[in-house]
Amino acid sequence: MAEHVRVVEVSPRDGLQNEAAFVATADKLELIRRLAASGLRSIEATAFVSPKWVPQMADAAELFPQLPRDDGRRYPVLVPNLQGYERAVACGVREVAVFTAASEAFTRKNINAGIEESLQRFEPVLERARADGVAVRGYVSTVLGCPYQGAVPVSDVVRVAARLHAMGCYEISLGDTIGVGTAGAARAMLQAVAGDIPMAALAVHFHDTYGQALANVFACLEAGVRTVDASVSGTGGCPYAKGASGNLATEDLVYALHGLGFDTGIDLATLVETGSWLSAKLGRDSLSKANRALHA
């Protein structure tokens, strides 16, 4: 039987959060419904953050209760602190994601707190989640480079990832936020983190700014990772990186995984339709090459 790779779809949150024009809640729900229909089983649905900072996610409390319950899928949501966690859980959320960075400079600019302070901010979230039986995923961003400090020592990635894992995150997603990393560095970083945390508790999250995302995923699959984040049609992008061209496109990833002989449970044709549908809604071409090749 083919080995399984779990794809964590982040388009409804990471993919849309920087869209200038507000995407209607009904469209977001339709996106999630289509993603689920393609076979995706982990779909990051929204973020319970301040609408002042991320206006696109202002409808989180309206959106989440309209998602299906008990359909066997996970719909994690991003929360920045205990207040966001409480709002989320009040809406019925059963999985949350917390986020910090491996770069001190990035954390200060991005969430106005040092790494240590950001971790301390999440401690009560993790504590409450444990009591509530809510799963927590941890994001570490800037794992292969930072727009402010440049190089990020691997030892800093290991330290922050290990802290989040020790605090109770069931999985740590290692993100190359600005997409500067190449395959050798990605693999070395993953292997270093896997020295401290079981590989089964690690995920990789690449942005395709320099066209390196899929090569980086391949290097990390070879090193043993079996969970990969992606965003349909390559939506998303980091506002802090010039030319940032979004996340790894889920269509290209799934095409690769199936070609490599992995099972994903995802129907590529349905996924491609979903990516095309979203691109049309956003009024632009899909950034996924597999999408452009396969779209009917």
Place this chain on the structure above:
Amino acid sequence: MAEHVRVVEVSPRDGLQNEAAFVATADKLELIRRLAASGLRSIEATAFVSPKWVPQMADAAELFPQLPRDDGRRYPVLVPNLQGYERAVACGVREVAVFTAASEAFTRKNINAGIEESLQRFEPVLERARADGVAVRGYVSTVLGCPYQGAVPVSDVVRVAARLHAMGCYEISLGDTIGVGTAGAARAMLQAVAGDIPMAALAVHFHDTYGQALANVFACLEAGVRTVDASVSGTGGCPYAKGASGNLATEDLVYALHGLGFDTGIDLATLVETGSWLSAKLGRDSLSKANRALHA
């Protein structure tokens, strides 16, 4: 000292050959001049083919004599047969490339001859080249799939590549013409061919139809290949593959190679400028993500 990877730039030929609007000879020369200035040392300059079949290359005999001589660079040209070879050599060409495919169906459609017949057609070319001291590169296309016959057995790739090598080609470029292959298949194919031909005599040539090209290159670099074909800004594309989105972009490749610690002799900034210049000439956006991220 960093290990060297040789990049073979194919934009003036493979990149431009399917452009509908004729690119002026002066612009082609300017492209080649800029590519050379970026540090590229192997630049496929044109093709001595029938202008009936490839009108874009109709100016080969006018273009080639205007290229620099003795600048330490190689300017191979494609030739389909002895007649093309003779025209090329009369213009001062010192390196030619011949081409066939690993798929019988593709060869018949593409050059109206079976694989065996195409090889026989090249025998007098190889013989004459040996006598003339002209280097010959051999292309094998459809190494990971064919638009007509579908799957292509690896044994067919090995057989055709070995024949070209035995006939005297100093290097065999293995091409995934329609870009359907993924990293595991690319590596397995390369390793099978390397069982019969020294790895140092092999090159890989990927199209990015499904976004897999750079991951495929990485897998092949890991397996030992040290020569990679690419086309600046991802120009090119196979008219037989729906949605075919051109060659691997040289900018993305060079970004990856430098990140992996390889020496290429190429200045990425100059290459990016060249890709932007060409994209502007062709009136479209660069298909290279590194280009879009780095273009000033």
